[in-house]
Amino acid sequence: MDKKLSSVSHDPEVRKGPWTMEEDLILINYIANHGEGVWNSLAKAAGLKRTGKSCRLRWLNYLRPDVRRGNITPEEQLLIMELHAKWGNRWSKIAKQLPGRTDNEIKNFWRTRIQKHMKQSESFQQQSNSETNDHQAFTSQVSTIAEPMETYSPSCYQGMLEPFSTQFHTNPDQSSCCTNDNNNYWSMEDILSMQLANY
DNA sequence: AATAAACTCAACCGCCCGGAA
DNA sequence: TTTCCGGGCGGTTGAGTTTAT
Numbered sequence: 001m002d003k004k005l006s007s008v009s010h011d012p013e014v015r016k017g018p019w020t021m022e023e024d025l026i027l028i029n030y031i032a033n034h035g036e037g038v039w040n041s042l043a044k045a046a047g048l049k050r051t052g053k054s055c056r057l058r059w060l061n062y063l064r065p066d067v068r069r070g071n072i073t074p075e076e077q078l079l080i081m082e083l084h085a086k087w088g089n090r091w092s093k094i095a096k097q098l099p100g101r102t103d104n105e106i107k108n109f110w111r112t113r114i115q116k117h118m119k120q121s122e123s124f125q126q127q128s129n130s131e132t133n134d135h136q137a138f139t140s141q142v143s144t145i146a147e148p149m150e151t152y153s154p155s156c157y158q159g160m161l162e163p164f165s166t167q168f169h170t171n172p173d174q175s176s177c178c179t180n181d182n183n184n185y186w187s188m189e190d191i192l193s194m195q196l197a198n199y
Numbered sequence: 200a201a202t203a204a205a206c207t208c209a210a211c212c213g214c215c216c217g218g219a220a
Numbered sequence: 221t222t223t224c225c226g227g228g229c230g231g232t233t234g235a236g237t238t239t240a241t
Binding site: 017053054058061111112 | 211
């Protein structure tokens with residue numbers, strides 16, 4: 001079975017794995033009425049069979065109303081790279097500079113996009129140029145990522161950013177992906193309409 | 200059309216830190 | 221001073237999806 005679901009805590013009362021829409025609703029309603037914080041007691045008081053950590057993560061990364069979903073803009077990319085060069089993997093610190101973006105989202109973006117790009121240009125460089133010292137290696141790494149971002153027009157990001165546009169709910173045509181009860185990719189509209197239905 | 204490979208991202212884990220008792 | 225607990229963080233995993241062959 002799913003490792004995430006089976007590996008746990010011997011407490012059978014603690015649920016793990018993907019959140020259901022019902023759980024989301026409970027969490028949203030509870031926070032709307034009582035506010036966030038003291039997550040462990042919040043989880044208990046709300047009647048959620050989740051750890052406080054899990055509730056906090058779900059709220060911060062997904063349910064919070066000010067979470068921005070959708071394409072990371074070229075401007076945001078630039079800022080991420082700039083801040084990463086300055087602070088390293090301080091994702092939450094970086095996220096604070098990007099309103100509506102979560103540390104998790106930025107971390108994932110960095111690992112899947114930027115790091116991949118860096119590896120590619122790194123191997124390209126190794127092929128074309130064998131002479132490097134530590135400083136050169138570092139500066140070339142940064143510049144090979146930063147340079148294209150600064151000089152390309154937004155349309156040049158199309159290929160890089162395209163995957164995003166297919167997985168968020170900004171496009172009405174994508175609605176089919178949001179209504180499946182078996183996954184947890186429902187839109188906020190779904191949740192809100194469920195909330196209304198409950199009243 | 201089938202299948203393998205690559206990619207994305209939600210969610211978990213473990214560690215650390217700070218505050219309260 | 222020490223211990224405990226909650227919160228925050230970065231790293232990692234793996235299911236689901238998309239793309240390539």
